[in-house]
Amino acid sequence: MKLLKNAALLLLVIFVGMQFYRPDKNQTQGDHTTEFIKETNPPKDVKVILEQTCYNCHTHNTEYPWYNNIAPVSYWLADHVKDGKKHLNFSTWNTYELKKKDHKFEELIEEVQEGEMPLKEYT
Numbered sequence: 001m002k003l004l005k006n007a008a009l010l011l012l013v014i015f016v017g018m019q020f021y022r023p024d025k026n027q028t029q030g031d032h033t034t035e036f037i038k039e040t041n042p043p044k045d046v047k048v049i050l051e052q053t054c055y056n057c058h059t060h061n062t063e064y065p066w067y068n069n070i071a072p073v074s075y076w077l078a079d080h081v082k083d084g085k086k087h088l089n090f091s092t093w094n095t096y097e098l099k100k101k102d103h104k105f106e107e108l109i110e111e112v113q114e115g116e117m118p119l120k121e122y123t
Contacts, residue, residue, distance in 0.1 A: 018071035023078035025064065032059040032091035039093070050090075053118040057084030060091040080119070 033055060042050065056062045062081050068074050085091075088104055096104065111117040 015071070018075075022071060022074050026060060026062040026078070026081045026085075028060045030061075032061050033093075035094040036090045053122070055090060056122075057081050058088050058090050059085075060089070080121075 033050075037047065057080060062077075064077065068077050088108065093101070108117070
């Protein structure tokens with residue numbers, strides 16, 4: 001019983017300690033989608049969908065939910081954003097070569113059609 005109590009106390013100390021060491025937030029100033037929007041000129045309804053379901057994980061500016069202030073959720077969200085930007089980053093769209101842009105569009109369409117994006121955790 002004492003071992004269980006010590007383990008619970010250790011987990012509590014770790015949980016409290018995690019609240020003080022948080023990952024950096026993915027937030028920078030500026031309009032991070034201007035180049036993408038200018039080049040692709042999506043219809044208004046598609047633009048709204050991109051804004052509401054894609055940009056938080058696929059740009060340099062994430063709008064975090066309130067529960068991001070609680071570890072370990074903050075670590076989990078930081079990892080998702082980092083991974084999302086690795087696959088497609090609208091903030092760096094203008095740095096992609098034409099061939100890469102075409103490939104990213106193909107991947108984007110495929111992911112949406114297969115129901116892989118947006119992730120179920122975010123819908």
